[in-house]
Amino acid sequence: MGRAMVRIIYREIAGGAAFWGPLAGLGLLILVGLYSAWYMEHYGHIVTGMGNRIVWGIPHVFAIFLIVAASGVLNVASIGSVFGRVPYKPMARLSGLLAIALLTGGLTVLVLDLGRPDRLIVAMTTYNFKSIFAWNIFLYTGFLVIVAAYLFVLMERQMSPYSKPVGWFALIWRVVLTSGTGSIFGWLVARQAYDAAIMAPLFIALSLSLGLAVFILVVWTICRWEGRELGSGLLSRLGRLLGIFAGVVLYFTAIQHLTNLYSAEHWGVEAFLLWDGGVYPGLFWLVQVLLGGLLPIALVFHPKTASKPGAIVSAASLVILGGLAQLYVIIIGGQAYPLVMFPGMEVHSVFQDGVIASYAPSLPEFGLGIGGVALALAITLVGMKILRFVPQSLADKTVDPPPAAAEAKAA
């Protein structure tokens, strides 16, 4: 274990315009988000594109993206603490900070999209434990506490022996947490597009790929910004892992749809999502599968691009784009397809029975969602400014030195 002896030096990010400028920009977006929330709360959800058929809209796409990514971004720390992979250890602190920041952003969007956000105290004090939503309230708040404790043992040198057990605990917690997020949909027996146990592992796979993609973008941006070295070997390593995760997402997606295609009762919804459902098949095949799945996998594994930072960063961006499309198809597409109450019959009513529900997201919905992303990034930025989250260097020779060099340095 001589390699672990290399001393990693962490440093706060610099102040000045390079800090305050972006923070001011994010602050502005947060204000836009808050104004959007107030606007929706004041006038009611009539000002959104949502209705009685599409009850969860763009805010949920953003919120679930952030929550799922929050769980997955902590995987970088887990790989270091739990699985003992040395090159990941220097990135563990940033991974924990991002987990807290993304979850906070996601939960804020979720809460502000409630019909009665003022009743948050009711949600925190009155529980129905048969509801996976109620469990998620505990899983999410518990996650924040656990990651805070994890960061403490990672950052306090005397506590470092505890990083492995705490890391294990955090790993198990986030597996449960993301299973809970997937089961929000998986346990909905009423709807053709949901009601599937595979939602839990699919969301776990999605969390790993989205979380890592966010991590790659943030760490690359910070290192460039601060002039800190980011080893191309390390970046390629992260890229390859991203490629594997993106492949796992494609695998679960394929199994999900193939299983549905096998049973005649699901042909309608599958035809809708994969073939003739307007915007949804386009988002699925073009954005989710091609741009967000196959292309990034090619970029991180193809010999010509695998070692190029630009390709890895592009792959991460594409995975995020694909993930947003996937969540849009799952959340909005799943609701747009009508409930099947009378199989085999043509159904019609004033309440949109039997027809595809239309959804046109409104500006306040985007405002709220983007405000949540901005909040997550602002928390990350401020965190990195006041505490030592980011190593001074993530050069290959620093994070993954050859054994001889490490021993020499340690001596």
Next chain:
Amino acid sequence: MNKLGDTERPEVADAREQTDVSRRAFLRAASALGGLALAPGVTLYAFGQEAEVRPADQAVTSQHRWGMLIDAGRCGDGCNACVTACADEHGWDADAASPTDAHWIRKVELRDPEGGLKRTLPMMCQHCASPPCVDVCPTGASFKRADGIVLVDKHTCIGCRYCMMACPYNARSFVHEPLADQKPYAPRGKGTVESCTMCVHRVDEGRQPACVEACADTAGGAMLFGDLNDPDSEISKRIASYATVEIRADLDLDTGVRYRNI
């Protein structure tokens, strides 16, 4: 009310309807008197129809399970009597057709593409014995009364709409904008979810739900309300005597609303 599933000559039906109206008037008076004159919880069985006044200080029990039986064969094409009665009773707009407008009950038109057979029927909360909306509600605002009526507690609903995702019947509406002129017995609130209450305020007074009453008064008498727990009730007898169906019976939710002739 004794028309469901049977074929009657129009004059007989009219005569029966007259009787029903006078019987309802009697029941209303009896219910009002009952609260004053009778011991709490006494059941008034008038002409074989159950009608119980539940004093406000007495808890609901599982002695009764209220339900409905709807005969789609008697439900008139183009008839909207149940919908307008519900809208008038609870203060929502029956004619509104925007996706953001509430519909506690709606008429659903069915057409079999093989042969073109048409049916129409009212669709609303099915008051399931195992309601998915109650299961998923994080705060317990969606709840089922001991007598089987599924309701939303407007004080603890946070407006997350998860129940709307979970309902197999699209039976719930979200209040998308501020409301005015609400009925005191049917409070509604912007940002909360609502659905058919089976006219719980009427049921507690020993009266019939507004839709059932309107259907009997002005339409085909396709709706029958009653106690599914009482083997002697009209609804139980009918369910025992001919085949009825639950919508989405595959989910095994044991709905309180059953249909015939779909």
